[in-house]
Amino acid sequence: MKLGRFYNLIVKFGSERDPRKAKTSIKSYADSAVLYGDLQAEVKKILIGIDMETAELLLADKIRADSGLDLAISHHPEGKAYASLHEVMRLQADMLEQSGVSLQVAQKLVEKRMQEVERRILSQNHMRVVDCARLLNMPFMCMHTPADNHVFVFLKKLMQAKKPKKVKDIVNILSDIPEYRDAVRNTGCGPRIILGSPNKGAGKIIFEMTGGTEGPKNALDKLYKAGVRTIISMHSSEEYLKKAKDAGLNIVIAGHISSDSLGINLLLDRVEREEALEVIGCSGFKRIKRI
Numbered sequence: 032m033k034l035g036r037f038y039n040l041i042v043k044f045g046s047e048r049d050p051r052k053a054k055t056s057i058k059s060y061a062d063s064a065v066l067y068g069d070l071q072a073e074v075k076k077i078l079i080g081i082d083m084e085t086a087e088l089l090l091a092d093k094i095r096a097d098s099g100l101d102l103a104i105s106h107h108p109e110g111k112a113y114a115s116l117h118e119v120m121r122l123q124a125d126m127l128e129q130s131g132v133s134l135q136v137a138q139k140l141v142e143k144r145m146q147e148v149e150r151r152i153l154s155q156n157h158m159r160v161v162d163c164a165r166l167l168n169m170p171f172m173c174m175h176t177p178a179d180n181h182v183f184v185f186l187k188k189l190m191q192a193k194k195p196k197k198v199k200d201i202v203n204i205l206s207d208i209p210e211y212r213d214a215v216r217n218t219g220c221g222p223r224i225i226l227g228s229p230n231k232g233a234g235k236i237i238f239e240m241t242g243g244t245e246g247p248k249n250a251l252d253k254l255y256k257a258g259v260r261t262i263i264s265m266h267s268s269e270e271y272l273k274k275a276k277d278a279g280l281n282i283v284i285a286g287h288i289s290s291d292s293l294g295i296n297l298l299l300d301r302v303e304r305e306e307a308l309e310v311i312g313c314s315g316f317k318r319i320k321r322i
Contacts, residue, residue, distance in 0.1 A: 032306045034102065034170060035070030044301045045177020048184045050241060051125040060176040061115035062108040062243060066161045068170030072101065079104040079299075080314025081291050083171070085163045087314050092167050094311065103164065105173040106291050106316065110161035112173050116243050117149040119176045123242040127250055130237050131257025137250065144247040174298070179241035182294035186263060186285070187238050198261060199229035201236070201283050205263075209319045210296065214289035221289070226272060227261070227281030234260025234281075240290060248274040255279055265290045288315040296321070 032040075046058040076099055078091045083105035091103040108116055120141060127137035164171035186205075195201045205211050205222035215221030235258045239246055245264075248271045254262075261281040275282050292315065299310060300322045312318045 032074055033070065034065060034068055034072045034074050034172075037074050037102075037302070038065050038070070038172060040302050040305060041174045041177050041298065044298055045174075045180050048177075048180035049122065050129075050180065050183055051122050052129070061118035062112045062175040063173055063177055064108075064110070064112040065170075065172045066110045066112065067164040068102070068172070072170055074101045074170075074308070076100050076309040076311070077102045077104055078311045078313060079106070079295065080312070080316050081106045081288050082314050083109070083173075084160055088160065088163050088167055088169055088171070090313065091169055095169070100311075102170045102172065105160075105171075106175060106178060106295055108173045108175050109171075110158055110173075112175065113155065114152060114157045116152060116175075117145045119243040120145045120148065120246075122176075123246050126237075126242065127246075127254070130254055130259055132250060132253045136253065140247040140250045140253075143249075148244055174295075176241060176243065178291065178294035178298045180294070181297035182290050183238055183240040185293065185297055186240060190236055190238075190263070195233045195236075197229065198224055198227050198231050198233050198281050198283060201233055201261065201263060202229075205283070205285050208293065210289045210293040210317075211286055213317060213319075214286050218288075220286050222283060222285050225267060225282050225284050226275055231281055232260065234258070236261045236263060238262075239264040240285075240294075245271055251275050251278040251280060292316050292319075 049058050078100055080087050083103055088103055091100055094100045124137040124141040128134045193204050202222045211222050237259050239262055251274045255278045263283045263285055265287045267282055296319050310318045
């Protein structure tokens with residue numbers, strides 16, 4: 032398929048898994064973009080990793096020379112997509128509202144967090160890796176929130192079906208998923224409880240799997256008041272963890288890289304139903320098909 036069609040499918044499928052209530056149109060994801068390359072170029076063989084830096088692009092160039100390669104893909108944003116990461120955080124306000132926080136309060140909290148993330152990213156060397164792709168003439172793109180939307184919806188539906196009673200039940204359910212099971216076996220970074228006890232009631236569960244990055248810590252006490260008792264997340268900063276503890280919440284870390292891999296796999300499965308691809312995984316990503 033053409034690179035432009037591949038990108039458009041990523042955005043389309045990401046929109047169909049968007050957690051926001053309004054789904055009447057294709058969403059714009061600022062953290063996902065074709066960073067370098069001709070949109071009319073044919074894409075049949077891709078190299079994809081959770082992070083694709085200069086080293087991985089040099090690896091891509093070596094693979095291209097040895098056996099051919101059409102496209103390198105990073106899950107985490109680079110270039111203009113990284114500089115605009117904070118923009119996708121707006122969807123977190125809708126998710127907070129769905130969890131019981133008033134929309135006005137949620138928007139105010141998320142806006143403040145967006146400004147924090149924007150300031151943190153401002154000083155970064157955004158174009159470093161994109162410049163490498165350009166010099167290598169390597170087509171390069173990133174797909175962040177569209178993949179994260181898939182893992183969010185997948186886990187939410189799974190937990191609704193399984194109805195875990197205790198916090199330890201959540202870990203057991205997650206550990207049966209191939210990407211998390213692989214993390215347990217090979218890296219020791221599988222699902223775990225980082226706040227709360229295994230036999231504590233799971234209660235109402237929410238998922239922090241999409242929305243660009245970690246949500247506003249000042250929303251945690253409001254989530255508790257809205258009836259939330261457990262958060263399933265990719266990762267948690269120490270400051271966020273402290274606020275969650277003060278609020279009385281449980282936190283289960285599913286795993287960052289394994290969650291990213293799950294989202295990418297679910298998204299690629301949908302793409303490959305349209306057209307076949309040869310996918311090589313690297314930088315923490317392992318292709319596991321469900322088709």
